[in-house]
Amino acid sequence: MKCQKCAKPATFHITDIVAKGRHEEFHFCDEHARQHLAPAEEVVEASPISELAKKLAGIPGAGGAAMRESTAADKQVCPVCQITFLEFRNTGRLGCPYDYEVFRDELMPLLESVHGETRHSGKVPRRAPRNTQQQTTLIQIRNELKRAVAAEDYEAAAQLRDKIKRIEREQA
Amino acid sequence: MTLDDMTRTSGEWLRGTGPESDIVMCSRIRLARNLADFPFSNRASRGEKLGVESQVKAAVEAAELDAVYFDVNAMSNLDRQFLVERQIVSSELAGGEGPRGVAVTPKENVSIMVNEEDHLRIQYMLSGFRLPEVWEAIDDLDDRLEENVAYAYSSSLGYLTACPTNVGTGIRVGVMVHLPGIVAGKGIDKVFRALQKINLAVRGLHGEGSQAFGDFYQISNHQTLGKSEEEIIRMLTDVVPQILQFERQARQDLVTGRRQHLHDQVSRAYGVLKTAQTISSEETMLLLSSVRLGINLGLIDDLSIATVNELFIQTQPAFLQKLHGGELGVEERNVARASFLRSRLAEGRGDDE
Ligand SMILES: [Zn+2]
Ligand SMILES: [Zn+2]
Numbered sequence: 225m226k227c228q229k230c231a232k233p234a235t236f237h238i239t240d241i242v243a244k245g246r247h248e249e250f251h252f253c254d255e256h257a258r259q260h261l262a263p264a265e266e267v268v269e270a271s272p273i274s275e276l277a278k279k280l281a282g283i284p285g286a287g288g289a290a291m292r293e294s295t296a297a298d299k300q301v302c303p304v305c306q307i308t309f310l311e312f313r314n315t316g317r318l319g320c321p322y323d324y325e326v327f328r329d330e331l332m333p334l335l336e337s338v339h340g341e342t343r344h345s346g347k348v349p350r351r352a353p354r355n356t357q358q359q360t361t362l363i364q365i366r367n368e369l370k371r372a373v374a375a376e377d378y379e380a381a382a383q384l385r386d387k388i389k390r391i392e393r394e395q396a
Numbered sequence: 397m398t399l400d401d402m403t404r405t406s407g408e409w410l411r412g413t414g415p416e417s418d419i420v421m422c423s424r425i426r427l428a429r430n431l432a433d434f435p436f437s438n439r440a441s442r443g444e445k446l447g448v449e450s451q452v453k454a455a456v457e458a459a460e461l462d463a464v465y466f467d468v469n470a471m472s473n474l475d476r477q478f479l480v481e482r483q484i485v486s487s488e489l490a491g492g493e494g495p496r497g498v499a500v501t502p503k504e505n506v507s508i509m510v511n512e513e514d515h516l517r518i519q520y521m522l523s524g525f526r527l528p529e530v531w532e533a534i535d536d537l538d539d540r541l542e543e544n545v546a547y548a549y550s551s552s553l554g555y556l557t558a559c560p561t562n563v564g565t566g567i568r569v570g571v572m573v574h575l576p577g578i579v580a581g582k583g584i585d586k587v588f589r590a591l592q593k594i595n596l597a598v599r600g601l602h603g604e605g606s607q608a609f610g611d612f613y614q615i616s617n618h619q620t621l622g623k624s625e626e627e628i629i630r631m632l633t634d635v636v637p638q639i640l641q642f643e644r645q646a647r648q649d650l651v652t653g654r655r656q657h658l659h660d661q662v663s664r665a666y667g668v669l670k671t672a673q674t675i676s677s678e679e680t681m682l683l684l685s686s687v688r689l690g691i692n693l694g695l696i697d698d699l700s701i702a703t704v705n706e707l708f709i710q711t712q713p714a715f716l717q718k719l720h721g722g723e724l725g726v727e728e729r730n731v732a733r734a735s736f737l738r739s740r741l742a743e744g745r746g747d748d749e
Binding site: 225226233234249304305307315316317318319320321324331334335338339340341342343344345346347348349350351358359362363366367370392395 | 430432433434435436438439441444486487488491513535538539542543546547548549550551552553554555556558559560561563564565567595597618619620621622623624625626627
């Protein structure tokens with residue numbers, strides 16, 4: 225996707241709450257995202273980060289308390305994919321399906337303000353969905369594998385690779 | 397089917413058939429899906445993306461769609477742009493990195509992007525205003541793919557997506573509409589505001605900026621959580637007819653109020669497209685829009701809507717360069733574009749099967 229103001233790739237996807245239940249979506253490059261977010265009245269650094277943080281706190285134009293809360297939330301890490309909440313706030317993209325549980329308290333107000341609702345209604349997959357345990361095991365082991373390879377621990381890597389293959393076979 | 401073959405065919409969605417096709421170019425539904433066992437694309441390593449790609453490719457094959465898979469990672473920039481112009485892949489996929497690709501059916505109704513923002517972005521398009529039909533088809537396609545992959549899904553939040561703005565149904569339901577009458581009557585801002593009020597998004601043909609190419613706009617839903625697919629489709633099928641009525645009224649006003657002026661504008665547009673020796677992409681879009689309106693109002697009778705629809709795509713930079721067999725500078729493209737237009741429009745009614 226391109227920036228809506230120039231030809232550069234859009235790296236920021238901003239959803240602004242115009243009024244209750246109404247919002248507008250913007251796609252900008254770094255520079256235009258900064259421009260877009262600059263005219264904010266708050267003295268708080270008008271970076272995309274604080275902008276998103278306000279939305280995540282669910283309080284449009286929120287001040288100090290919400291900021292402090294979200295600072296604490298920033299340090300949360302998903303045990304499955306290792307993404308921090310701060311990284312999500314910077315990019316607007318989650319790291320894995322399990323993040324919806326890990327960051328649940330922060331995400332619910334965001335979902336409420338973006339969609340106006342917080343519970344799925346509609347299609348259900350034909351297969352029984354996997355439980356959280358099943359959904360996360362493989363992602364977690366793949367992560368361990370990445371770390372083992374990075375640490376040049378090839379013995380551990382080989383074992384993890386076998387483990388992944390075994391689980392994939394079982395699930396197939 | 398290769399990319400070069402595709403320069404000689406065009407998508408079914410450009411055919412100009414189906415209900416309300418004088419205004420509704422096509423109906424399109426997109427579903428965002430992720431595999432349960434992998435991190436989302438932005439967090440996935442090269443190896444994990446390869447894993448996603450191979451699982452999806454196998455599922456597509458098993459679904460017997462007769463689709464061809466294109467490895468977008470191995471493609472030239474020109475070829476990537478060619479697919480963007482045809483609405484087969486998003487600019488985000490084209491400009492992305494690492495293993496990624498797209499499965500396309502020969503009529504280009506179906507495209508399944510792999511390793512875009514979500515692992516799968518399934519798209520189904522049909523010409524005309526036919527959302528329920530498109531939903532039935534993509535729902536079935538989704539079921540068939542799901543027989544061989546496990547989707548990330550939670551009973552409370554639905555299909556889990558990389559961006560929380562798509563979670564739930566993961567659905568984007570849209571129609572691409574041609575609104576030259578409303579634009580001429582300066583009513584487009586009113587339409588924008590009215591649609592925003594009821595939570596629908598409006599954007600230009602390529603989703604760039606607010607200025608749509610050739611008076612084409614895409615109207616689509618925003619909300620994906622808390623409303624079922626059928627409810628979202630009903631939102632569109634309730635509202636779009638009102639816009640169609642607004643556009644028809646605006647066209648009628650143009651005909652009754654300024655018939656001569658309109659006829660002149662349409663004829664000049666057609667004349668320039670048939671005879672220009674060099675022409676920019678922007679001017680082409682503008683003139684094609686007038687010609688398309690002229691055909692629908694019976695002011696031009698020796699050209700088909702399908703041809704004009706195709707020309708919107710075939711006068712884009714990557715298409716012209718593919719046809720030429722290599723890269724062209726802006727000036728050279730403008731000459732190639734004019735020459736292509738002259739030859740297509742000389743074919744007259746050009747029923748292109
Ligand atoms: Zn920009
Ligand atoms: Zn995670």
